[in-house]
Amino acid sequence: MAGYSNDHIASLVRPDQVHRDVYEDPDLFDLEMDRIFGRSWVYVGHESQVPEPGDFFCTRVGLQPVVMSRHSDGTVYVVYNRCAHRGVKVVNEECGNVGRFMCMYHGWTYDTNGDLDFVTQSEGYPDLEFDKLEHGMGRVARWESHHGFVFANLSPDGPGLREWLGENSDFLDDVAVSAPDGEVEVTGGVHRYLYHGNWKMQVENLIDMYHPAYSHESSSAKGGQQFSRREGDKGGIQFFEKRGKVKSMDGLGTHALPNGHTWQGGLPPVENMSEDHRAYVALLEEKHGPNRTREILIKKRHNVIFYPNMAMQELNPHIRVIRPLAVDRTEIFIYPVKLKGAPEKMFRDQLINLNRTHSPTSLVQTDDVEAFTRAQEGMMTSGNEWVLLARTGPQESLESGRIRTTGTSEEGMRNHYRAWLEYMCADRPE
Amino acid sequence: MTKNNRSGDNQSAFGELLFVREVEQFLFYEVGLLDDRRFEDWTDLFTEDGYYWAPAEINQPDPASGVSLFFDDVPMMRIRFARLRHPRVHSQIPPSRTSHSISNVTAKRSGTGDRVEVEARFQMLDYRPGHDQRAFGGKYEYVLSRGDGGRFRIASKKAVIINCDDVHLPVAVPF
Incomplete structure (x- = not known):
């Protein structure tokens, strides 16, 4: 990623013009994925798409694959679609219903809120204490909903959803x-x-x-x-x-x-x-x-x-x-x-x-x-x-x-x- | 088995062959009209209440259960093609060229024999100058009826392309 200064970025936007680079420059696109889709609230899906416990819906926040799921306790979660072990995308269908998410690579399983459930042959990790959150799929920093419309924010900082929605x-x-x-x-x-x-x-x-x-x-x-x-x-x-x-x-x-x-x-x-x-x-x-x-x-x-x-x-x-x-x-x-x-x-x-x-x-x-x-x-x-x-x-x-x-x-x-x-x-x- | 019976069998087998051949010839003619951009003639093949449906999901039960790639009745077909004739239909300047092929045709008469249910496999190549050539393919299902002079009319046509749930660039000419 090019190291663009704020001054450079600011020079691309004039009161009534924008520079063509904002549409054409791949490095700026990477920055947008990081700084806009990584900082703003981003629409994920609607709660009615996951009505029952175990229902899931896969989408992306920017370029990052995420899963919106309804956990067994009835709550909706938004977690990264990634195995904590070797980085494999865990859920491979757009939507469906499961009891647990299971990674195809080495069979690790996760609860429907993304928490680590089970590590296969875990005796091979004598020095590691598994933590269900730290070794889970990883929750996005924040997610909130309004009338069932679920938005996620990958950054812990910034306004809450209602304030952002205005x-x-x-x-x-x-x-x-x-x-x-x-x-x-x-x-x-x-x-x-x-x-x-x-x-x-x-x-x-x-x-x-x-x-x-x-x-x-x-x-x-x-x-x-x-x-x-x-x-x-x-x-x-x-x-x-x-x-x-x-x-x-x-x-x-x-x-x-x-x-x-x-x-x-x-x-x-x-x-x-x-x-x-x-x-x-x-x-x-x-x-x-x-x-x-x-x-x-x-x-x-x-x-x-x-x-x-x-x-x-x-x-x-x-x-x-x-x-x-x-x-x-x-x-x-x-x-x-x-x-x-x-x-x-x-x-x-x-x-x-x-x-x-x-x-x-x-x-x-x-x-x-x-x-x-x-x-x-x-x-x-x-x-x-x-x-x-x-x-x-x-x-x-x-x-x-x-x-x-x-x-x-x-x-x-x-x-x-x-x-x-x-x-x-x-x-x-x- | 007597000689007479065998000849009867031959006759019905021959009749069946001619029938399937007649259906095939109709399908070749039908998709050829699309490739030749004779869209109005193509639309006229449909019965007044006929329709053409392309589901957006592979097992979509019916057009009312969800959105479709298209679900055109005859008035909508006429609007679709009149638009393609508009001098400023920007997304079709220059226009797409298509080539349809049909195979694996099966046909069976139903009801009193005036109604024919047809299944076939098809491929459509689609090329618009300046863009990559695309290939669509899948299954056709038709219900044909006999119109004036015994000629086939299309009561319904359905095209399930195998990537119907893919993310598509614009499609101008029907499958």
Whole structure:
């Protein structure tokens, strides 16, 4: 890893520009894995993915394999996926249920909280006193959950989850309360896609309301193909007004929060409610009364970034996990979020819409992936070292620390880079 | 066994051979339409309520149990292909080229004989200039019905590619 000074790193980010190296330099990528994914809270999974004792779910924090498991005592743990003995990855399936984890190499076993359970032929270690924690798989420094959304932090220092989430925790509250049972379940499989570009391109694209009319012209514009993104909506999103002029999406608004979190909103209410949707509203009204239900159904934020690795949308509710692989290679996993207690048909429609918008064969995100790939290639040129993030709109700073501005402003991306700099340049707490 | 019976057996075996051959010829024609980018003609092979499903998990029981690589009814196919004809479908400039091969075809009549259940193995090579060539392969399952003039129509098609749960780069042309 190159020994970049903080001054050098700071020189890569200007108020309205970033240097191409932040997307192209493999050494900076290694530093990001260490200093961002190693210091920030990172989304791991949802507790509903491990409902029973012994259930496990494997994922990564940055490049590091971890296991989220439900221990026999009912508690959820996040541990490194590594045998204490010779470093072998212990759990090799994405999810499942076990009584104990067993390393394939020499048969060491671990409890479902990662503690050392048994060392085979342990008489061969006469001088070693085995400790179930020290010789366990190793717990990550911290993990916490909010409404079942589990985040891990590899560093013992820094704010707790709720403080780090800030206003984003209100969004998770809103998602939970929009389920008639008051909680969500992550189920219904996963869409997985890959692109040959930097991980930050996906994060930035998610709050880029400037690109759709152009990138997604083939699936949205007049003359392009319209399809409804949501049950009850008549057609697709139209970005073009009658005389061929692009309609600005400024009205959506961009909201920049501390720690790089950013959200956009809102989501217009469903035009023509289906029978199932009416049944869903009735269930909410039964529980919360009509006034509160109206509030719940007004989605003021619909697209929320949990910087650095997760985003959620309330349109066909889903979680998007950004999984960096290399400086120019990123995996994206999309998990449907089921509103527990809502009519089953609503969830089925949600899955079908996600197939159209978020699968590897999608009519929409494939064009985003094309943009990321071409950006990764375009930035190889030395003719222009800088990427422009200068787009603005009327902007105000609120007391909460939130900045409110227009939908097509690039303030959200500038906000990401303010957080990026804080993580990347903070002194290492040793 | 009498001579007559043997000739009857031969006749039915011959009939069966012709039947499987007819099914195979239809499948070759069908995937050829995709490779020749005759997407609209391909869509017209489906019955009005026909669909094409590619699961995202190897043992996915049905399209309602989870997300799929795609699950297109005929209106969705038309939207998908109209998009591929759009002059600014950026992720398909330049477009992908594909080559489908089909083998191991088995076909059996069901019901009154108008319905045919088909299983086959397939491979699809996919190349988009500037990108690595990819190979997809797996199992096809069809339900065919006889339409006008006894011609086959596709009531349903399912493609389970062996790496359906892999992390995929974009896929534009169906398997």
